[in-house]
Amino acid sequence: MLKTDRIGEQEEDHFIKGVKDSLPTLFGYISIGIAFGVVGIASNLSTLEITLLSILVYAGAAQFIFCGLYLAGTPASIIILTTFIVNLRHLLMSLTIAPSFTSQSLLRNIGFGSLLTDETFGVAVTKRAQTGTLGPRWMDGQNITAYLAWIAASIIGALIGKWIPNPERLGLDFALTAMFVALLVLSITAANRTKIMHYLQLIGYMAVIIYFLLYFTSTHIAVLVGTVVVATIGVVTEKK
Structure with a gap:
């Protein structure tokens, strides 16, 4: 890592910077x-x-x-x-x-x-x-x-x-x-275009999962389960 890169990171890693x-x-x-x-x-x-x-x-x-x-x-x-x-x-x-x-x-x-x-x-x-x-x-x-x-x-x-x-x-x-x-x-x-498309894909998964779960459980449970499942998929499939 270059010295200028280290200085840049130190400037970013500052308590007051986090407050701002x-x-x-x-x-x-x-x-x-x-x-x-x-x-x-x-x-x-x-x-x-x-x-x-x-x-x-x-x-x-x-x-x-x-x-x-x-x-x-x-x-x-x-x-x-x-x-x-x-x-x-x-x-x-x-x-x-x-x-x-x-x-x-x-x-x-x-x-x-x-x-x-x-x-x-x-x-x-x-x-x-x-x-x-x-x-x-x-x-x-x-x-x-x-x-x-x-x-x-x-x-x-x-x-x-x-x-x-x-x-x-x-x-x-x-x-x-x-x-x-x-x-x-x-x-x-x-976010860039790739991440936005990824988010839209996750939203689609969410809609399908909730729609499916509504046949078997209440709205609140369907939303909770759907959120956990899709959030997990998002973490696993997120592209850097």
Whole structure:
């Protein structure tokens, strides 16, 4: 490796650089975190419980699902199982970026995986597609920034949620979907034609699998199983 290449990698692998690269997604974190806090209050959770969920669970989709199940009086065992299934995609996401951190210790890799979200994963794979590498300090920068922003936004949402009795009327339950759409756009704009065709092929697989499963199971199970299967296919067949 040339000396100039090493200098370029060192500039990219900087904590502050990771913080800066995460800033565009913070607007989504703040809006969705506030929405979660409001929905949590509407689901009869306390501000402390909402804060602990954001600190310990730290999974937007799972936290929104938790609120719905909790409000419906679902047993704790079912809530835990559902959260586990919904978050299985994080295993596949972690496996996708793991090759970039093979030189790091086990503890460091656990830290990367624990703070990995759909948003930080989207930023990471976009950066890797552009630069061909990911740095551990850069990853810490964007992971920690996103984590703290999510916790703060959830607390703010919980505090103002007491004055919003019906959050669905404001469309706050759509905030998470909007974030996923934004991540999809970012991923597509950073991809070349080959990768876009690969993504379209995976979407086709997803449609076929879900259509087939709907004959045997419910919509929710079909989507979950289809997502896990297609995500696995995507990881295995991804071309560098």
